[in-house]
Amino acid sequence: MSDPVPHPDDADRGCLRVALAVPLILLTLAAAAFCWMAVTTRPGYPGDEDAYRGIEAGCLAAVFFAGLAALLWLLPSVRRVMRWPWVTPAAALLAVAVVRWVTIPQ
Incomplete structure (x- = not known):
């Protein structure tokens, strides 16, 4: 049996994932810090x-x-490399921040 020929795009996915993970993680950490401040x-x-x-x-x-x-994450080139678990923490923080914002007494 011969090994299947790898797709040429697969070789770049590791580097691309690292390059895209940096801004996504930094944005999520910033959202977490402000959400923590708003909740506490x-x-x-x-x-x-x-x-x-x-x-x-x-x-x-x-x-x-x-x-x-x-x-x-909604950009097609990003979604192709990074699946939905990468954006789940940001989506959860977005939901928590919106709920906290709505429940502020007026």
């Missing part, structure tokens, strides 16, 4: 507007960075 910040008293604005800013930044990670 507690107002000192019921009308603490500064804390509420900080929570809102953290949620906005988390949504921005997680959304960028998801948009990066």
Whole structure:
């Protein structure tokens, strides 16, 4: 039996995966930091507007960075190399940030 001939695109996938993983991981880590800040910040008293604005800013930044990670993953060339588990943490952070943002008392 002879070995099957490898596809020429398969040789570049390892390097391409590493090159695409760097921005995706950095965007996900930034989203995680802002999401953690938004979730753990507690107002000192019921009308603490500064804390509420900080929570809102953290949620906005988390949504921005997680959304960028998801948009990066939606590119066909990226999706071909990196499957859906790569974007799952960013999607989860996006969902947590949106839920936190919606549940901020007005």
